[in-house]
Amino acid sequence: MTLYARFADRIDAILDTLEAEGALPAGLDRRNVAVEPPRDPAHGDLATNAAMVLAKPAKTNPRALAALIAPKLADLPEIETAEVAGPGFINVRLTPESWRDELRTILRDAGGYGRSALGQGARVNVEYVSANPTGPMHMGHCRGAVVGDALASVLEHAGFAVTREYYVNDAGSQVDTLARSAHLRYREALGETIEVPEGLYPGDYLVPIGAALAAEYGDRYVTAPEAEWLVTFREKTVAAMLDLIRADLALLGIHHDRFASEAEVQASGKVKAAFDRLRADGLLYEGVLEAPKGEVPDDWAPVEMTLFRATAFGDDSDRPVMKADGGLTYFGTDLAYHAQKADDADQLIDIWGADHAGTVKRIQAAVKALTKDGNGAAKPFDVKLVQMVRLLRGGEPVKMSKRAGNFVTLADVVREVGKDVVRFTMLTRKADAQMDFDFAKVVEASKDNPVFYVQYAHARIRSLHRRTAEAGLAIAAEPDLTLLDGEEMALVKLAAQFPRIVEAAAVNHEPHRIAFYLSDVAAAFHAAWNRGNDDPARRFLMADDAATTSARLALAESIGQIIRNGLAIMGVAAAEEMN
């Protein structure tokens, strides 16, 4: 239980008491009562808005109600003062010993500090990456991969049971194109001189696939009609592409629990089951769509199709699930796929590139329609859109050849700057904000670079331990933490916010909050360190004072632990030293 949750309980108990005493009417809605750190530290350690939220329904004024609550808070042993302030806030100051206890808790819980039971084991399916299996991962996929993986990790830390899932689009025309492209390389491997025509995938990564196919099948499919080899080539090539993608993802430390096949969804009874359910609810019908607004495709014609009544759930238009020829649309399968995911999850999250923003409403409509219960309550489903990353080198856009298939691959970038830099940098912006990724800046050793700055703080802390050992100081197993002064304890207060940050990141599906918080922690630690430059008495390592050094080392270690825990969520290794 986090410190804030603990005091929320205390306040709840006090409100119970006030009800029992008749000072408050029973049954007030307390959902908006919050316990938070005040923005201005001068206001104390914790603040609650309880009196302001409850005053109106209790038919009293906030300050009067606060005056009833505050003394009861002040009576608690962990609390030094509880004062009514402003419009009716109650500002609480904890005893120094409470904070020292929190520091001990961080050290004791170690890697477990920051974990919580918030999610209560609810099953969350996070689907991310889901790049088409037509080639290696490129940088366009990278950000979604990192954001999705970090979000999954944040949710795990907040007590959710997470499944990491990848949807493999192995059923559309793109994988047929892939198979034809592989066939071309297969002929090439058998000695033909080939030229990749417009519309096929030209990438070199298909060369070894073609060679493998040639080795396996010899020349039997060189002149055979497509119908004889397409399915086989498609399966083999998709499998090879998935191996490639898995290897690329592994470079980033990403491992999915499940790869769900679009073709398998289609072949299973899932589609029929989902459609039956919708039809039973009157949400599927045969109809003709109006011509799309804006640019109308050349081949558009008003024909009858099977449509999903997406407009009943907030979409702008009903959407086809089956084409006029009876084939499934992409959306039709996707709808069934989401039904499949919802079968064994309590919540769904999709991470999509922002270029798919236009289809968010229809899939949300579908999930609502498919998961709503008798009361109309649907399973929570969030589509997180991840904006594009602009690749720069020293401020100049990275030139990518116009020739299709020649892009900056994820593997190239990881090879150049390292997994940890890629992962951290991808989390230094909100997912829906556009981001620049500058090869020069992300590896810069300066305080402008948050990746470096956070790692540097951790390395300094590790270095302290090494140097303390070298100095032969006897470090106390249970240091006297009363030797820490107010500025030092301010670091503990910042560190104590970590569990709260993790919870907020989980609830809001915003893993970037961890990165920003770690930057704050690093900045605060560096500032404390720098105080030692001006005043040797404030250095962490005091060669002639083992007791103070022990206390400060415990403090430093707690900060190091927070950084490690935060980086672990982000999937970034903490640096032992800087090179």
Place this chain on the structure above:
RNA sequence: GCGCCCGUAGCUCAGUUGGAUAGAGCAGGAGCCUUCUAAGCUUCAGGCCACAGGUUCGAAUCCUGUCGGGCGCGCCA
């Protein structure tokens, strides 16, 4: 035409799910610094939170409208 995202310091961005006097870094001004190994430290200045209404104890945050920027619109995937 419609929809989605966005609009916060000169620039790049945070903003604790509606809290108190809106923050950080860069750039700019002024000092300092040769280190508990180090790639710096302190400090100043900078704001009509695009604009106008609304909701309430309280709005950068929620709602409506306007203006401005980006992206999207399909029987593709």
